[in-house]
Amino acid sequence: MLAYYLRLAATSFRRTPGLTALMVCAIALGIGACIVTLTVYHAMSGNPIWWKNNVLYAVTMDSWDPAQPFDTDRPALAPPQLTYRDATYLMTSSIPKHKAIMTQLLGMLSGAPGQRAPVPVMTRATTGDFFPMFAVPFQFGGGWDAAADRGPQPVIVLSHAENEKLFGGIDSVGRTILWNGRQFRIVGVLADWEPVPRFYDVVNNPFAGPEDAYVPFNWGPALQELPAGPSSGWGSQPVQSYQDFINDEDVWIEMWVELPTAASRARMLAFMNSYWAAQRKDGRFQRPLNNHLTNVGDWLQVNHVVNDDNSILLRLAFAFLAVCLINTVGILLAKFLRRSSVTGLLRALGASRGQVFCQHLVEVAVIATLGAAVGLLLGVIGLKAVEALYTAASAMDAGSTNYVALTHFDPIGIGWALGLAVLSTVAAGLYPAWAIGRLPPSRYLKSQ
Amino acid sequence: MMSLNVRPVLSALFRNRTGAILVALEIAIALAVMVNAAWIIAQRIQQMERPAGFDVRDTFAIGVAALTSRSDLGAAQREDLAYLRSLPGVIAAAATSSVPLSGYGQGGSISQRPGPRAPSVDERSMQVDESALAALGIRVIAGRAFSATDIQPLSHDIFAGAPAALITQSLARKLFPDGNALGKPIYGGDNNTPMTVVGITNDFMGSVWGSPSYYTVLYPQTPGSFGDYFCLVRTQPGKTEALMRTAQRHLAISNPDRVVIVAQTLEYYHRRLAAENRAVVIFLTLVTALILSVTCLGIFGLTTFNVSTRTRQIGTMRAVGARKRDVVAHFLIENAIVLAIGGLAGCTLALGVGYWLSDQYQLPRLDLRYLAFGLVTLAVIGQLAAWQPARRAAAIPPSVATRTV
Numbered sequence: 001m002l003a004y005y006l007r008l009a010a011t012s013f014r015r016t017p018g019l020t021a022l023m024v025c026a027i028a029l030g031i032g033a034c035i036v037t038l039t040v041y042h043a044m045s046g047n048p049i050w051w052k053n054n055v056l057y058a059v060t061m062d063s064w065d066p067a068q069p070f071d072t073d074r075p076a077l078a079p080p081q082l083t084y085r086d087a088t089y090l091m092t093s094s095i096p097k098h099k100a101i102m103t104q105l106l107g108m109l110s111g112a113p114g115q116r117a118p119v120p121v122m123t124r125a126t127t128g129d130f131f132p133m134f135a136v137p138f139q140f141g142g143g144w145d146a147a148a149d150r151g152p153q154p155v156i157v158l159s160h161a162e163n164e165k166l167f168g169g170i171d172s173v174g175r176t177i178l179w180n181g182r183q184f185r186i187v188g189v190l191a192d193w194e195p196v197p198r199f200y201d202v203v204n205n206p207f208a209g210p211e212d213a214y215v216p217f218n219w220g221p222a223l224q225e226l227p228a229g230p231s232s233g234w235g236s237q238p239v240q241s242y243q244d245f246i247n248d249e250d251v252w253i254e255m256w257v258e259l260p261t262a263a264s265r266a267r268m269l270a271f272m273n274s275y276w277a278a279q280r281k282d283g284r285f286q287r288p289l290n291n292h293l294t295n296v297g298d299w300l301q302v303n304h305v306v307n308d309d310n311s312i313l314l315r316l317a318f319a320f321l322a323v324c325l326i327n328t329v330g331i332l333l334a335k336f337l338r339r340s341s342v343t344g345l346l347r348a349l350g351a352s353r354g355q356v357f358c359q360h361l362v363e364v365a366v367i368a369t370l371g372a373a374v375g376l377l378l379g380v381i382g383l384k385a386v387e388a389l390y391t392a393a394s395a396m397d398a399g400s401t402n403y404v405a406l407t408h409f410d411p412i413g414i415g416w417a418l419g420l421a422v423l424s425t426v427a428a429g430l431y432p433a434w435a436i437g438r439l440p441p442s443r444y445l446k447s448q
Numbered sequence: 449m450m451s452l453n454v455r456p457v458l459s460a461l462f463r464n465r466t467g468a469i470l471v472a473l474e475i476a477i478a479l480a481v482m483v484n485a486a487w488i489i490a491q492r493i494q495q496m497e498r499p500a501g502f503d504v505r506d507t508f509a510i511g512v513a514a515l516t517s518r519s520d521l522g523a524a525q526r527e528d529l530a531y532l533r534s535l536p537g538v539i540a541a542a543a544t545s546s547v548p549l550s551g552y553g554q555g556g557s558i559s560q561r562p563g564p565r566a567p568s569v570d571e572r573s574m575q576v577d578e579s580a581l582a583a584l585g586i587r588v589i590a591g592r593a594f595s596a597t598d599i600q601p602l603s604h605d606i607f608a609g610a611p612a613a614l615i616t617q618s619l620a621r622k623l624f625p626d627g628n629a630l631g632k633p634i635y636g637g638d639n640n641t642p643m644t645v646v647g648i649t650n651d652f653m654g655s656v657w658g659s660p661s662y663y664t665v666l667y668p669q670t671p672g673s674f675g676d677y678f679c680l681v682r683t684q685p686g687k688t689e690a691l692m693r694t695a696q697r698h699l700a701i702s703n704p705d706r707v708v709i710v711a712q713t714l715e716y717y718h719r720r721l722a723a724e725n726r727a728v729v730i731f732l733t734l735v736t737a738l739i740l741s742v743t744c745l746g747i748f749g750l751t752t753f754n755v756s757t758r759t760r761q762i763g764t765m766r767a768v769g770a771r772k773r774d775v776v777a778h779f780l781i782e783n784a785i786v787l788a789i790g791g792l793a794g795c796t797l798a799l800g801v802g803y804w805l806s807d808q809y810q811l812p813r814l815d816l817r818y819l820a821f822g823l824v825t826l827a828v829i830g831q832l833a834a835w836q837p838a839r840r841a842a843a844i845p846p847s848v849a850t851r852t853v
Contacts (some may be wrong), residue, residue, distance in 0.1 A: 026742055029742075033735055106513055106675070106676070106709070108513070110515075116701075117700050118515060118704075118707045119707075120707055180516050181515050181516035182516070226675055308808075308809045309728050313731055316485065316731075316735055319481050319739070320739050323474050323478060323481075323742050323743060327470075327474060327745060330467055330746055330750060331746075331749055333467060333470075334467060334750070334753035337757070338757070389727050389730075
């Protein structure tokens with residue numbers, strides 16, 4: 001029966017090739033636009049560590065200026081970073097399973113075999129738990145322990161790409177390299193790791209990709225390195241030296257904790273609140289209590305990681321798809337109605353309503369599948385165009401958005417888009433197929 | 449004549465209401481999308497056309513960072529500037545702490561009163577030497593520029609104020625709405641040390657993160673407090689790229705105490721600023737155009753279908769005395785009714801979407817002139833789309849009425 005319906009559909013397409021092509025094109029364009037916007041949106045709004053979403057928390061405390069909120073547009077938010085004083089105190093807690101503080105430093109790597117000039121690399125200064133907590137995969141070696149954090153010991157972890165560049169991809173663990181003119185021992189090389197977005201640091205561009213080198217956090221203060229990313233202060237006191245900077249109310253440190261149970265979350269928050277109360281007595285924290293543990297998904301949302309343009313374009317693409325589908329419903333209805341004398345004949349010869357319905361639905365499904373296939377192709381072309389458009393504009397720019405990762409054609413997102421396409425077109429075809437089956441055959445046999 | 453035509457049109461319309469409703473729905477969505485897209489496009493183009501305020505062409509930036517915290521950036525800077533100025537083709541070379549439009553730079557808040565509680569304005573700041581204005585092609589429109597004696601030595605105090613400052617016209621107007629800013633004290637950094645406004649420059653954009661701003665402050669101070677500095681180099685036209693490569697090669701090896709972190713033309717940063725907006729404009733225009741064409745196809749299809757299913761009625765109309773143009777009018781009026789219903793629904797939808805956009809994304813409220821313009825455009829295009837099938841209907845001869853098939 002299906003083969004017969006398919007043959008009927010083919011005959012119908014041959015009779016009106018223009019109309020059929022038009023419907024396929026309209027659906028394809030709608031789907032293509034949706035695929036482009038959905039892919040970028042999906043990548044931007046992705047949660048690269050979703051399986052730990054409910055155990056990883058960003059720690060924030062509102063230590064800001066009593067006179068005005070950190071963000072005047074959203075006064076309820078605490079600053080996204082902590083002061084040195086608060087971060088180092090919170091790190092003494094033994095409540096979290098894992099805990100890490102971090103900032104971005106500019107590092108100069110030199111002294112690799114055959115290297116002529118030092119190369120600047122973005123470096124994450126963090127504590128040893130960073131690697132197990134964020135499930136960072138290693139190609140060689142591993143992270144460092146608490147003793148290395150305390151020292152700080154001169155240990156460094158390189159990214160896969162940096163190890164390729166400096167050591168040609170060999171196992172460089174155990175070798176030494178100069179970081180900002182000092183000898184560091186390589187203890188680990190990461191495997192390819194590209195969390196999109198870089199959830200643990202949304203203060204810097206979250207789409208710039210992870211850093212190329214990792215050193216213990218305390219090297220920042222030990223070498224008096226100022227953070228390379230944003231640090232914000234409100235001028236609570238004059239800052240004359242690096243010591244003033246780290247003692248001041250400047251916020252520049254991100255902190256993450258892993259809290260596996262609701263009880264540990266409550267204990268951590270209580271720990272933060274009691275610290276807050278004690279510090280408040282000493283004259284700090286004059287703003288209302290605003291301590292927060294925010295999970296990864298909420299953190300990305302609160303910090304507006306998906307930019308407004310993308311969500312507007314996504315909705316626009318869906319509006320376009322809707323128009324295309326409405327158009328298809330109209331065309332199908334007209335087409336089926338025009339053929340109603342044939343349908344009437346079929347009904348008179350004994351075809352049931354269900355059979356007429358199925359026959360028309362098969363025709364719709366063929367159009368939907370063709371449209372989805374062409375739409376997929378258009379979507380891929382569109383993504384390449386977007387990638388080219390942006391990459392050309394931001395080439396050779398350290399810290400800029402990695403558009404290749406954002407326009408990466410991901411199968412899950414595409415599956416969604418295609419499923420949506422076929423489903424919506426078939427849904428659009430349901431009404432015309434049903435309407436035509438409902439017509440009494442006699443009316444269409446009588447005249448014309 | 450018109451009023452006589454409307455009744456048969458309405459009854460004809462009512463007989464095939466599903467098709468008409470679908471097209472009206474398309475028209476409504478198309479109008480809502482078109483009007484709001486045009487409104488967003490207009491905002492973006494306005495943003496893209498805001499002048500940078502400095503000479504974007506013929507200038508490049510080389511950024512240099514200390515290899516260790518012990519590196520002597522002051523000495524390195526003097527050496528680098530002397531080398532850059534010695535290159536044939538270089539017109540001016542200056543050292544700054546920030547590169548306009550690049551994302552490398554500092555910002556803070558500035559106030560016209562001392563103390564932590566004074567109302568302040570967010571600004572982008574630059575530590576500059578006396579050549580920076582020449583390198584960027586920025587004009588002093590009141591007061592004076594910095595001279596070599598104004599420039600403070602390199603300080604590791606990142607909040608250190610300077611005794612003097614240059615501010616842009618916009619910032620001057622913002623800080624001193626009712627008077628002359630020249631010679632007045634302003635407060636930034638630790639909020640207690642006054643700086644005197646010695647000059648006011650034309651508006652130019654500072655380093656960007658977020659949206660570009662004309663609120664820029666220049667401090668006469670040798671840059672380097674942040675562990676890095678930038679050389680801004682103005683060259684003769686056409687020599688920028690080549691000189692940048694030469695300078696980058698030389699600076700990369702001339703001093704092992706510091707490292708070149710970036711070399712880029714200001715033209716590049718300026719292009720990059722517009723790139724995101726340009727992509728949005730392209731996508732919006734493309735999709736809006738497609739929605740309009742699909743809607744026109746819908747109108748065309750509906751009218752064609754109506755004409756082909758009503759051949760006998762049209763023949764009859766003609767046989768009882770309707771002229772060709774009456775037939776055309778019949779279909780155009782029918783289309784106009786669909787357009788009117790769709791347009792009305794579209795207006796509501798467009799206003800709703802506009803309200804939602806301004807609420808959700810802090811866009812300015814939709815300008816109603818855009819809505820009016822969108823309605824007229826859609827009406828004209830919609831009638832044009834129905835024109836051809838209506839003309840074909842008029843060509844049906846009266847004799848069709850007497851035939852049976």
